[in-house]
Amino acid sequence: MSLRITPLTDPADGPHGRRLAWLASDADSNPLGTAFLRLLTSPGQAHLAELTLNVHPEERRGSVGTRLLDTAVAAARDDSRRCVVAQAGAGSPGDHFLSARGFRKVLTLRFARLPLADVDAAALDETVERAHPGYLLTSWQGTVPDDLARTFAASRRAMDDMPMDEADYGRVVWDVDRVRAAAKAIDDRGDHLHTVVAIDTSDGSIAGFTELVVPGDGTGDGQHYGTGVLPEHRGHGLARWMKAESIRRARADHPKLGGLLTDTADGNTYMRRVNDRLGYAPTHTTLQYQLEL
Numbered sequence: 001m002s003l004r005i006t007p008l009t010d011p012a013d014g015p016h017g018r019r020l021a022w023l024a025s026d027a028d029s030n031p032l033g034t035a036f037l038r039l040l041t042s043p044g045q046a047h048l049a050e051l052t053l054n055v056h057p058e059e060r061r062g063s064v065g066t067r068l069l070d071t072a073v074a075a076a077r078d079d080s081r082r083c084v085v086a087q088a089g090a091g092s093p094g095d096h097f098l099s100a101r102g103f104r105k106v107l108t109l110r111f112a113r114l115p116l117a118d119v120d121a122a123a124l125d126e127t128v129e130r131a132h133p134g135y136l137l138t139s140w141q142g143t144v145p146d147d148l149a150r151t152f153a154a155s156r157r158a159m160d161d162m163p164m165d166e167a168d169y170g171r172v173v174w175d176v177d178r179v180r181a182a183a184k185a186i187d188d189r190g191d192h193l194h195t196v197v198a199i200d201t202s203d204g205s206i207a208g209f210t211e212l213v214v215p216g217d218g219t220g221d222g223q224h225y226g227t228g229v230l231p232e233h234r235g236h237g238l239a240r241w242m243k244a245e246s247i248r249r250a251r252a253d254h255p256k257l258g259g260l261l262t263d264t265a266d267g268n269t270y271m272r273r274v275n276d277r278l279g280y281a282p283t284h285t286t287l288q289y290q291l292e293l
Helices: 064-078 093-099 121-129 146-159 176-188 238-253 269-278
Strands: 004-008 017-025 031-040 048-055 083-089 104-115 135-141 192-200 205-214 220-229 257-265 281-292
Touching (some): 093 281, 146 205, 146 220, 238 257
Antiparallel strands (some): 004 017, 104 257, 104 281, 135 192, 205 220
């Protein structure tokens, strides 16, 4: 089969990365597959490239995926990347494809969903209203308020030691500009960002946070973007407390919302336990692979 790989112009460039794209087609210009390679540019992540590769089901087990992969890997090498990461569902064609082509499994992600119609409202209220001496909850929608911007950016280091098994995902460096830019990106696409934080009452600093993104029309499923507690504030049940409040607010603010989605590294037993106790049910497993260049 005659196979052509065509570079495409991708408009998805952003402040923390740029993306390359390719289309695989046959002699009659029928599309057979695509590859996208995101080259991260943030400090601490400039060694990484993220690969997304898709091949039409009828064209799998041929040369389409291999040719697209070879093209993307060559581009990563040309850009002095040290590794390429990709994800695939456990047991999927992508799982078998990556493992057969030199990628190493480095992380297992467990996905779960909380159906909001099944939430025990009384138990949720009890969890939120339980006293946590020395802390209080506050929340906002969209961009962080100016008076909390610096401490919120500083609280993002709570994710630095998140269990990631063998994955080399670098270290994301957050500042006020970055947290505002992230909120703006969500708003620009029409979705709603909800943030709940635990405040240390001794100095007014943020001890932990949880973020939830809800579709713009308030239907379907919301997606948890991250929950973290600073090391010096762990052991007080803040993660469950914040996440319970996030669930309660989602139910109140978006009555047509169907559920909430979350994903957690298999090795992050604490957060998996938090999700279990809040009623999240497992849905599927995704594997992250890594290719050293």
